[in-house]
Amino acid sequence: MSEEKNFTQDDLGKIITMTTECGTYYEERIVQVFCDICTASFIGTMREAGGFVAGHDAFHKWESNRNAAAAHGLIP
Numbered sequence: 001m002s003e004e005k006n007f008t009q010d011d012l013g014k015i016i017t018m019t020t021e022c023g024t025y026y027e028e029r030i031v032q033v034f035c036d037i038c039t040a041s042f043i044g045t046m047r048e049a050g051g052f053v054a055g056h057d058a059f060h061k062w063e064s065n066r067n068a069a070a071a072h073g074l075i076p
Contacts, residue, residue, distance in 0.1 A: 009032065011030045011043065012030055012031065013029065014030045015028065015030075016028050028047060029045070030044065030045060031044070031049050032049075033052060035060075040056065
């Protein structure tokens with residue numbers, strides 16, 4: 001398994017090969033993404049950036065649905 005890497009803005013655009021316990025990623029570009037709702041950001045591989053964006057999307061949808069249900073008295 002490869003060492004953990006703390007990517008920074010200096011790494012943006014670099015192309016790397018990364019081996020994890022799940023497999024090897026070839027030609028992975030380092031990118032920076034932002035959550036459109038809470039402005040959290042992430043710098044890392046495109047693969048992990050996709051997970052970050054999808055995770056924030058899922059959380060904020062859950063949060064919105066929960067707030068709507070609470071407004072209608074459906075959540076204790």
